[in-house]
Amino acid sequence: MTYYVYVEPDAERRNTIGGLYSDFGFDIVADLADLEAHLPRNPETLLVMIGATVDLDAALTFTAYQRVQRPLIGVLLLRRTLEPDVLARAMRSGVREVVEELDVEGIRNSAARSIDLSKALSTTMRAASDQGQRAKIVTVFAGKGGCGKSVVATNLAAALSADGSRRVLLVDLALQFGDVAIMLQLPPNRSVSDAISMAGKLDEAGLRSVLTPYRPGLDALLAPASPAEGEHVSRELVTEILEVARGMYDFIVLDTPPAVTDQVLSALDLSDWFVPIVTPDLPTLKSVRLTIEMFDLLEYPRDRRLVVFNRSNTEVGLTTDDVEEAVGAHLSVHMPSSRDVPLSVNRGVPMVLSDPTHPVSLAVRKLADRCAGVTSSQESRRKIFAFGRRR
Ligand SMILES: Nc1ncnc2c1ncn2[C@@H]1O[C@H](COP(=O)(O)OP(=O)(O)OP(=O)(O)O)[C@@H](O)[C@H]1O
Ligand SMILES: [Mg+2]
Structure with missing residues (x-):
């Protein structure tokens, strides 16, 4: 098994430096795009070594994303020389260590430390998930369609x-005209309506039997194929589904219809994160404001809202301040x-799968970071260091 991957655009360095560490048995790729393709195919990877000629900004953006998306994988940054400001920026984005590219001993030691840390983290993460960890529920909604x-x-x-490093269930609560099946090109053979007969006695096996797997770590609970069936999905059934699914997943993401239905309310009651979507047009802003006022009435915590x-970027004469003012939220x-x-x-x-660095994907990944509780890079560095000391 190769735990290491080395990224280096410069062919000469790939040969020399690759040769220096040939006994590591690592894979070598030429750039970060290749690395993005390499990692999902090599889930045993625990260490990425970013070569000295990889652009620093690109390397740090990759690392910051990586730290949240695949927290087990450590990143070592190789540079021609060590510069304090590079070091500081690297640490902030979550690079484990920065080493001079010709410091053979240094690289070996850093790599070994990083691998030890990854293995220890993996054990703790597994223990946490065995202890009946409960999924975080994230509800995406808006007062209007489209x-x-x-x-x-x-x-x-x-x-x-x-x-696949986290287990996620995507639930389509747009029970009349759900779009999840189409957006993920899933066969609409199984849906939430198959769970209706299990109401009151739903268990894990029952729930699994109505799910549609999409890719490793991501399953979907689809909306019924025919709109009429959606009416028979009760508020209580939605609660029951979410309670059972909580023990099986790390995150449950809910897509909702363009109205706050009974079923949506039962999801909101259980939600850890509320994600209202707004667009820069007045009817949407007004409906979101009304929804947010309703949240205040229902006492859904403000710090759990991610608008x-x-x-x-649509030019319609509304500034960010105007929008925040109209919505009444940040x-x-x-x-x-x-x-x-x-x-x-x-x-x-x-898009986050087909084009992970597209501005739209970056926005979604930022949202995912917030839901996963990554508030600032410093905080998660602190956690890693604190963890390292305890060992
Ligand atoms: N950032 C964006 N840029 C361009 N097009 C977008 C963007 N976001 C959404 N769209 C487009 O807007 C349309 C509506 O998006 P989507 O189906 O996600 O909305 P919705 O809120 O789920 O709608 P509904 O209420 O009907 O379920 C889609 O065709 C989608 O491609
Ligand atoms: Mg929709």
């Missing part, structure tokens, strides 16, 4: 699953408008 709820929900679920500003994530979104919807592959 704001991008389904685009956000499908992409968020894919981003959270992080190539997504979709199509944020905008957590700005998602630009892009032709690539409808193209990806038509292709049936979420």
